[in-house]
Amino acid sequence: MADPASYRPRPGSIPTDPGVYRFFDSFGNVIYVGKAKNLRQRLNSYFADPAALHFRTQTMVRTANKVEWTVVASEVEALQLEYTWIQQFDPRFNVKYRDDKSYPWLAITMSEEFPRVFVGRGAKKRGTRYFGPFGQAWAIRETVDLLLRVFPMRSCTQGVFNRARSSGRACLLGDIGKCSAPCVGRVTPEEHRDIAEDFASFMAGNTGGIIGRIEREMYQASADLNFERAAVLRDSLAALKRVQEKNSVVLSDGLRADIVGLADDGQQVAVQVFHIVDGRILGERGWIADRADDRPLTELLEAFLEQLYTDDLEIPPHIFSSVEAEDAIAAHLTVRRGSNVNIRVPLRGEKRALLDTVVRNAELALDQAKLRRATDLTTRNQALEEVADALQLDEPPLRIECYDISHTMGTEVVGSMVVFEDGMARKNQYRRFIIKGFEGSDDVAAIREVLTRRLRRLVDERAADVLVDATTGEAAKFSYAPGLIVVDGGQPQVNAAAEVLREFGLDNEIALCGLAKRLEEVWLPEEDFPVILPRASEGLYLLQRLRDEAHRFAITHHRSRRAKHVVESVLDGVPGLGELRRKALLKYFGSMRKLRQASVEEIAQVPGFGPTLAAAVKAAVADTGGEAINLTTGEVTEI
Structure with missing residues (x-):
């Protein structure tokens, strides 16, 4: 691969005008086409610090051996020229939205x-x-x-x-x-x-006139005593109404439009499109694309629209999108269509409701794609092998444990442990840790506390030769050492975890890494620089799933404890109000706002409550005004 410094343009030689640039490989093939409002600013970003670039971008600039640019008059012209060259050269490093089949x-x-x-x-x-x-x-x-x-x-x-x-x-x-x-x-x-x-x-879409005509013919045939003809028309009318139900009106103004919804999880982006003709959904299509870089969704939408409206698909006059689009892409599509194209995000009404439906379909498609990757045996094996290669392990880690910490401004600190075996979640082995007597937002100390408790249990069960849980009769969970421990965080968290492993003499038995969320960097103990996995790597996807599941498990536990703490603090000291009656209040009202708004008579209707206890509860919650507390999630908001 070439050193980007070897073909970097001389300082000051790149114009500051809008234009389009092309990167070429050593064989003269175009490998990337891009546009910019300011060519100098954009191109300098590729050469300033290649180590700070996304992995795919690093690969592109190291694969290339020269860069050329063309200055144009405006950003719209730059977009048009970029579109033309992408169609002409089909550069391999440009994001491509591909579906797995053609649509009929x-x-x-x-x-x-x-x-x-x-x-x-x-x-x-x-x-x-x-x-x-x-x-x-x-x-x-x-x-x-x-x-x-x-x-x-x-x-x-x-x-x-x-x-x-x-x-x-x-x-x-x-x-x-x-x-x-x-x-x-x-x-x-x-x-x-x-x-x-x-x-x-x-x-x-001309359904009303045809159905009306057939109805009139049916009634006329019946009046003429031609009942066989009337029966045929009746069946025809029923068939038309069945078809009409499938293509029901969704937009009352009868627009010709495309509804575009995007869903993004940081590694993949899903796009769903509903084609609306005369207010009816006459078609829908979906795509899944791997995230090649950290570009915002606005730019991904722009690239998608360029690829969607090829010569065999008509550009509609209206495009409703879940993401704001630049004016340049609308101007570009207007030129290609020959008349005005309006791209906007609807905020209310039936168009917004339909857009929400499209976005929901995109989210479900993304979930299905993630599920297919998570459950496919070949993909899981590939992910484990990539993790082993990246961390330089002797063999793939068949059992991986991931840890995360959750708290609110240093209070109600909890930890979570999630377990994946063979790349699949083992939820019956998840564990929560309540960190008592610990205040402050020191995640490093909290990670040290959680791992100490977990590894002490591992060592104790091994020393006592505990292979079966005496209570349940099942295999002891903590006596089985993981092949890899993942902590949510960067170098400080990883080094703290490494200290705990050394204290218990497990540093040569259990591998360790951390995943920092900002740049998805994989940190190893005592290393000054992180390991960067490709964005499309199955190994990185597995580590992200572990980290996200640990975060979800931790924050769910934290919210439940925070809700309990808030309710207990508000209702503390109410005579006759124990734990069971607090739970009854939680179930009956659902939020502190509703409880505060309830009358004494309404509170008295809760099972186990009488007029005296209801009056005491009403007096206690009346003094808490100013905050609304969701008793299910524990979230507190001003009112």
Whole structure:
């Protein structure tokens, strides 16, 4: 790899104008394309201190051996040129949003003599009307099957159509009424085209007129005593209403818009898009992309929109996003579309409600992706091997314990221990630590206290040869030493934990590391510099899961203790109010605000309370005004 200093431009030679820059490798291939409002400021950031860059960015600047730039007049022109070059060169270090499959279209070949409807994938063709894309192929095929009962147009391939025409015999669809059989002359080309136009009109959103017309025809057939015809129209009407239920109106103003929602966990970003046509959801798509760097979501949205609206997907006039977009991307899409494109974040109303739904879908997709990574055996093995390689262990750590500390301004200090075995959480072996007689926000001392208690238990059980818990009959949990201990924190926390391991003589048996959250650095004992794992590394993802689970477990315990402490302090000294009745208050009212607002009569309705005790409780909580306390979470807010 090249040293970035070997091809760094001379100081002052880079212009301060907006422009686009390209990094090339030793073979002359473009490996990265970027834009900047100020080229000098942006490019200098790549060369100032490569060690401070993200791992992927470090790899890029060391893979490159030269950089070139092009000055343009404005940021919008820079965005346009960046888009063009990304499409042209397909640089490997640019973020790419890829889905795991192509999405189906509903197509009607209006250019043919007898138009055909089918569900297909791939690029569009001239003379064909398209609807979608749709998220599930089976769903749109079911819709087509229902609509063919009402609009019996041709859906067969050209080969099947030619064979039926030459034999003079209609296929099964013609016999069961799902095709008007133009191949054998049951309808004229003009009549069949009218059927296809009605099909397309319904898919485009003109449902009211078609349903009204069929209702009128049904009532007329019934009035004419043509009950067989009326029954057919009744079934057609029911089929149309079933399709309409699937494509119900979500935006009353009938907009053509795309709703874009993003979910981000720091390592991956999920994007979900709902395509809205005439106020209806006619398609949805989703993507998962690995986080390549620490760029804000605004820039990731910009890169996503550039890749989404390629030549085979029409740019809508409105884009509603969960993330604010720069004016430049809207101007760029306006130029490409030929008319105005509005990108904004809706704050209220039906558009906001739909956006929340899209974001929720993105969050669920991200959760599913994380779950697949966490449960896949091959991925777990890869993660453990990467951790072992990064920490220079002799073998992968099959049991990993992670520790975290939680407190509020040094009060109610608690610790947590979570256990992963073979890369999977073992929740029945999680432990909480209440650190009594410890005040202050010294996380280093708290980590030392928690590890001391845990390792002392390990040593004591080994000395006593305790292999089975006498109470439960199960294997003793603390007598099983972990292969790796992870602490939430940086160098100070890791060195404190290393001291505890040395005190118990376990420093050569149990490996140790810390994960600092700010830059996701992995710290080892007595090391001056951290280990930097690639952002897309499965090993880093496993350590992050451990750290996040330990943090969740610690803060959940801390909140429950804080809530109990707050309630006990407020209600302390109320005669006749013991622990069981406090719990009854917790369950009945849920928050201190509601308890304070309740009357004596309402408090007396709590099981176990009478008028005298209710009056005493009311007098105690009336003196606490000014704060609202959630009795479930323990969170305190001003009122």
